[in-house]
Amino acid sequence: MAAWSSEVGEGPLARRLLDIPVVLFRRDDGSVVALHDRCPHRFAPLHMGRFADGQVECAYHGLRFDSAGACVHNPAGETIPPQAKVRTFPVHERHHILWIWMGEAALADPDRIADLSCIPEDPGECANIGNHLHVRANYLLEIDNLMDLSHVNYLHRGTLGNDSMRGHKVNVHEENGAIHADLWMPGTIAPIYSALFGRPCDQWTNIVWMAPSAMRLDYGAVPPGAPAVQQPEDVAVHILTPETERTTHYFYGTCGVFGPEQRELAEMIRTAQTAAFVTEDNPMIEAVDERMEGAELWSLRPAILSSDVASVRVRREIEKMIRRENRSESAAEGNVESAVA
Amino acid sequence: MAAWSSEVGEGPLARRLLDIPVVLFRRDDGSVVALHDRCPHRFAPLHMGRFADGQVECAYHGLRFDSAGACVHNPAGETIPPQAKVRTFPVHERHHILWIWMGEAALADPDRIADLSCIPEDPGECANIGNHLHVRANYLLEIDNLMDLSHVNYLHRGTLGNDSMRGHKVNVHEENGAIHADLWMPGTIAPIYSALFGRPCDQWTNIVWMAPSAMRLDYGAVPPGAPAVQQPEDVAVHILTPETERTTHYFYGTCGVFGPEQRELAEMIRTAQTAAFVTEDNPMIEAVDERMEGAELWSLRPAILSSDVASVRVRREIEKMIRRENRSESAAEGNVESAVA
Amino acid sequence: MAAWSSEVGEGPLARRLLDIPVVLFRRDDGSVVALHDRCPHRFAPLHMGRFADGQVECAYHGLRFDSAGACVHNPAGETIPPQAKVRTFPVHERHHILWIWMGEAALADPDRIADLSCIPEDPGECANIGNHLHVRANYLLEIDNLMDLSHVNYLHRGTLGNDSMRGHKVNVHEENGAIHADLWMPGTIAPIYSALFGRPCDQWTNIVWMAPSAMRLDYGAVPPGAPAVQQPEDVAVHILTPETERTTHYFYGTCGVFGPEQRELAEMIRTAQTAAFVTEDNPMIEAVDERMEGAELWSLRPAILSSDVASVRVRREIEKMIRRENRSESAAEGNVESAVA
Incomplete structure (x- = not known):
């Protein structure tokens, strides 16, 4: 579990998980993205950047990455170097929880998420979760x-x-x-x-x-x-x-x-x-x-x-x-x- | 020296000595006991426990140990496992000081305690010791x-x-x-x-x-x-x-x-x-x-x-x-x- | 650069440089001395000592060292042991800056100091340096x-x-x-x-x-x-x-x-x-x-x-x-x- 759903709203959430700094944020469709919280250029924390349109612009030198971790803008203008890639982590939202898989992405399997169906779909305005x-x-x-x-x-x-x-x-x-x-x-x-x-x-x-x-x-x-x-x-x-x-x-x-x-x-x-x-x-x-x-x-x-x-x-x-x-x-x-x- | 006599009264004294956490407390007869300050079950500090009748009950799961470090009560009920034993350290009280031997117990020798007989037996109500x-x-x-x-x-x-x-x-x-x-x-x-x-x-x-x-x-x-x-x-x-x-x-x-x-x-x-x-x-x-x-x-x-x-x-x-x-x-x-x- | 000239006035300045503790002070002629900030006797920081006549007297046991790091007074009275020597670092004052050479003294070369002649000789009472x-x-x-x-x-x-x-x-x-x-x-x-x-x-x-x-x-x-x-x-x-x-x-x-x-x-x-x-x-x-x-x-x-x-x-x-x-x-x-x- 990376976070409660309620912890990732308008802004990003930076959190260290399994000793890896991760930044979580929502795309415009509401789905959540988890990126390694470190720009591959000069290693600035991405959570300090600007988030818009499902992308993050690094606060240090302006590189922009999409929700798949691909660099979509190099402010220095030329071709994007192959190292300009941010690691992403599969996230699955279920039962008001953001589940993250920190291992090899191909092995992520939502069927293995713990069954917390005990948490009601609508737990009410005063729910004791989060x-x-x-x-x-x-x-x-x-x-x-x-x-x-x-x-x-x-x-x-x-x-x-x-x-x-x-x-x-x-x-x-x-x-x-x-x-x-x-x-x-x-x-x-x-x-x-x-x-x-x-x-x-x-x-x-x-x-x-x-x-x-x-x-x-x-x-x-x-x-x-x-x-x-x-x-x-x-x-x-x-x-x-x-x-x-x-x-x-x-x-x-x-x-x-x-x-x-x-x-x-x-x-x-x-x-x-x-x-x-x-x-x-x-x-x-x-x-x-x-x-x-x-x-x-x-x-x-x-x-x-x-x-x-x-x-x-x-x-x-x-x-x-x-x-x-x-x-x-x-x-x-x-x-x-x-x-x- | 582990402590001044006056430092161990009604309650226990927890102190790290030679990088080993030790808890000191008094038996009903006033004699002082020094135990390794770590329960052998789940490693809770024993000084957080309850002290009575020369015994300590661990605050976490309730195991009880006597002043020789032997487990005398297993709240889970069955036989006491051989690992349920706390290391003790020989203590000798002399000249208002609690002397402790942190080495092999058999080698403890009160005759080797430093001669601080200069400290009077009754140093007075306002004594400058402690x-x-x-x-x-x-x-x-x-x-x-x-x-x-x-x-x-x-x-x-x-x-x-x-x-x-x-x-x-x-x-x-x-x-x-x-x-x-x-x-x-x-x-x-x-x-x-x-x-x-x-x-x-x-x-x-x-x-x-x-x-x-x-x-x-x-x-x-x-x-x-x-x-x-x-x-x-x-x-x-x-x-x-x-x-x-x-x-x-x-x-x-x-x-x-x-x-x-x-x-x-x-x-x-x-x-x-x-x-x-x-x-x-x-x-x-x-x-x-x-x-x-x-x-x-x-x-x-x-x-x-x-x-x-x-x-x-x-x-x-x-x-x-x-x-x-x-x-x-x-x-x-x-x-x-x-x-x- | 060890310090701005203005940082070393009447008193000494203690500063760690390249992970070595250094103490800087001025001789009576105004020239600056840099010594390893550690007495060779019992390793007291020399900056805690007394500075006078281009010498420092260690605050702990009173050994005195001159600006070349040589021991000039042993309070215990006898011959000065050869280990009683403090490492010195060449210092060159230029452009309101104290430049220090932390390598082998013989290799110090003021010609290799960065050209900061852009700093005026007299930058004025309200100069924005320091x-x-x-x-x-x-x-x-x-x-x-x-x-x-x-x-x-x-x-x-x-x-x-x-x-x-x-x-x-x-x-x-x-x-x-x-x-x-x-x-x-x-x-x-x-x-x-x-x-x-x-x-x-x-x-x-x-x-x-x-x-x-x-x-x-x-x-x-x-x-x-x-x-x-x-x-x-x-x-x-x-x-x-x-x-x-x-x-x-x-x-x-x-x-x-x-x-x-x-x-x-x-x-x-x-x-x-x-x-x-x-x-x-x-x-x-x-x-x-x-x-x-x-x-x-x-x-x-x-x-x-x-x-x-x-x-x-x-x-x-x-x-x-x-x-x-x-x-x-x-x-x-x-x-x-x-x-x-």
């Missing part, structure tokens, strides 16, 4: 965090978790390449809901990872014994894209439809999500990254627990994808972790 | 600074030193492994004392280094010809512990007993010490470290003067200790400069 | 910027450049080792002048590079057909000295004589020059340096245009000088890019 945070940690530490929700009862004790929610067995299974970790916690204190219902609840957190780094988290709480019906506004999405080896773009939101009359509810959910992340998860994940000092997880020989099963399976899956891509692109360069971001 | 500063320089540059007090008459000219104190011959000698540098300056202007006595004084600065990096500095000034009696409040201690290769913990204080009625005197001494360090020594030592750009001293071929004798002997002694320890621990890793810190 | 800015970019990117003035009509569009000035052919030629790039723009909108004259002008920008990194830029605008007479206050100088591999000292000014009655004009020119640099050139050049991530230009295979001819010739010339110097000094160390700075 959130973005910057994290100083490797993206895999974020995935580890989300795929082992046992941390909720320690790191978020008193806010999202509590003692009654501990010790329940997680059910990990795979379905069409997606890895699920389902947790069923009958008769436990549910944040907010137990206060609403005045008693313990049957609650659940079912999270599913979809390659390479999108997660959907279904949460719910009902009075004990009542049918466990999933409310759409309790479905959250968490998508992570490496900015660099040790920094990450974190995109998140929830899937309900929030019209003007749900403005307050939407704000409450957004605020709670953001607060948990900014004050609890983020400081911990960044502290872990610092303690690991850039080392690869396995080289530090972590003590693996049964609660790590899902996160370890996801890591193994990602490692497999990287190996597979490296093989198929072995002649190309810069292809590490270049899966659909 | 001071700590952070320096952006290699610790050996601090030792060089202290073991060549000829710098006092240049760097501290007008505050601690002056022209009359220059040119006196330092007497360097070794005693039981401690290296002494004694300076006798008869009939010279003594800071403060000459103003008190209204005339030049016989003054002295006798400094002794004790392995690996503790120094005791006896200072005194008396009317010419009077017996050179050492006042305990003119005995200072300076102890240095590497934080990283190029940053240092600097601990300092003086040895007199300061009761409530000496509050002002104690404050005056503390302020003068700190001011000299912060405004004169520290900027110079950090500038030297910057100029050396991380190079080892000898590789830069310094011009060595007779005033360098003591500091060079100390450096040679430390180099010998490191070689000796590397030999005895050659199978272990991470043992460079791991002498009693 | 300007200095710090840039976070390799110095060659600055030279590229100046030697391809086609950027004026894009990067400075609306201030120094405009559409009418585009597309004119630059005339590049060499004269006695200096590389000229002359641009003649007849009947075009000239900033300021067209407003003064109420019509398009014949205008020109003739820039000349002199080794290793001084440029003189002759600008002018006259009513169409009028003789193209060069006004001295429209002659600018731009001189660049590497501070480190990726930071640069940028010295600039203009050559007219500005007496007290030209104070406002001088200020206007200085402000316009500085504003263009600080708000337009500098952000772009630093962004380019960031995008290049320390890579050498050619390794990135830039698309070279006809407008690059002059800057490429200058780069080739500098590369030749560096190779030549490396050969002649092959036994010496630290000689990369050590041409007259």
Whole structure:
């Protein structure tokens, strides 16, 4: 994922993805273009340029490039040199998200985009999507965090978790390449809901990872014994894209439809999500990254627990994808972790 | 030295020592424990956890460790994996100081702790100990600074030193492994004392280094010809512990007993010490470290003067200790400069 | 170029040049001395010391050095050790500039100093020289910027450049080792002048590079057909000295004589020059340096245009000088890019 659709409007968006500077902008027909954010002439960032008619004019010496990265104007007048070409990245807009493929263009395949159809086509004027945070940690530490929700009862004790929610067995299974970790916690204190219902609840957190780094988290709480019906506004999405080896773009939101009359509810959910992340998860994940000092997880020989099963399976899956891509692109360069971001 | 005793009270103290993150805390019996500040599960800093009953519960996923570093609770329920073990460091509390051994635990030997018995058992309510500063320089540059007090008459000219104190011959000698540098300056202007006595004084600065990096500095000034009696409040201690290769913990204080009625005197001494360090020594030592750009001293071929004798002997002694320890621990890793810190 | 003459007055000037810390100061006869800014004893920065009688006394332990870098006083009293010697750099003061030679002293040759005789001997009380800015970019990117003035009509569009000035052919030629790039723009909108004259002008920008990194830029605008007479206050100088591999000292000014009655004009020119640099050139050049991530230009295979001819010739010339110097000094160390700075 490069960005939320809403992040690229009239103007361009400059963002580093997989350690490559990228500039995203819209053509007149609304479709989005992603270019290497570096002019091939003197290496000026293209996002500083002028954007019009689906073209960008470099701010430094005026070379113009079209949305295919071809130079269409050389202000020095003569023939356009063959090096005057900007790398483009395939972009596909789906579910209010701009998906980018940073690997070999020919291998881009929209069918491999994570299924986030849980985000409604029209999420309403007050939709709780479009959130973005910057994290100083490797993206895999974020995935580890989300795929082992046992941390909720320690790191978020008193806010999202509590003692009654501990010790329940997680059910990990795979379905069409997606890895699920389902947790069923009958008769436990549910944040907010137990206060609403005045008693313990049957609650659940079912999270599913979809390659390479999108997660959907279904949460719910009902009075004990009542049918466990999933409310759409309790479905959250968490998508992570490496900015660099040790920094990450974190995109998140929830899937309900929030019209003007749900403005307050939407704000409450957004605020709670953001607060948990900014004050609890983020400081911990960044502290872990610092303690690991850039080392690869396995080289530090972590003590693996049964609660790590899902996160370890996801890591193994990602490692497999990287190996597979490296093989198929072995002649190309810069292809590490270049899966659909 | 890891810390002053007073720095570890109810809560834990997190501190990087010899480039290893360490967390110190007290058991219920008051004894101090030092653990590697990194959970072996997912590498969270343990100091962010909960401390109770001589145990720490990791803030991330709730693993609990006892003061021997053994995992005593796995929240995921099953057997405790053998990797779930935290490294501990032997700590010995003596003379209001927490001494830590960062090398192989079996080699820890309290008999090798520097003799700082000059610090009184009960230094009084207003004692001038417990001071700590952070320096952006290699610790050996601090030792060089202290073991060549000829710098006092240049760097501290007008505050601690002056022209009359220059040119006196330092007497360097070794005693039981401690290296002494004694300076006798008869009939010279003594800071403060000459103003008190209204005339030049016989003054002295006798400094002794004790392995690996503790120094005791006896200072005194008396009317010419009077017996050179050492006042305990003119005995200072300076102890240095590497934080990283190029940053240092600097601990300092003086040895007199300061009761409530000496509050002002104690404050005056503390302020003068700190001011000299912060405004004169520290900027110079950090500038030297910057100029050396991380190079080892000898590789830069310094011009060595007779005033360098003591500091060079100390450096040679430390180099010998490191070689000796590397030999005895050659199978272990991470043992460079791991002498009693 | 180490500094403007005016930068070294009563006190010393400390400045990093070609990644070597240098301290400049004046002898009693006004001549300037450049020493390695590092005491050979314990590596204190000499600029922190006391300067008197053409000597410097180190602030740390009091060693004194004369303007030839020889130790003339050892406070420890005995013979002066042979290592107690500070490296000196030949300095030549000409055209209000302190030129320094950072290479092998024997090869210093004032005849190779760039001809900046355009700066008047007495530039007046309000002279627009003496300007200095710090840039976070390799110095060659600055030279590229100046030697391809086609950027004026894009990067400075609306201030120094405009559409009418585009597309004119630059005339590049060499004269006695200096590389000229002359641009003649007849009947075009000239900033300021067209407003003064109420019509398009014949205008020109003739820039000349002199080794290793001084440029003189002759600008002018006259009513169409009028003789193209060069006004001295429209002659600018731009001189660049590497501070480190990726930071640069940028010295600039203009050559007219500005007496007290030209104070406002001088200020206007200085402000316009500085504003263009600080708000337009500098952000772009630093962004380019960031995008290049320390890579050498050619390794990135830039698309070279006809407008690059002059800057490429200058780069080739500098590369030749560096190779030549490396050969002649092959036994010496630290000689990369050590041409007259």
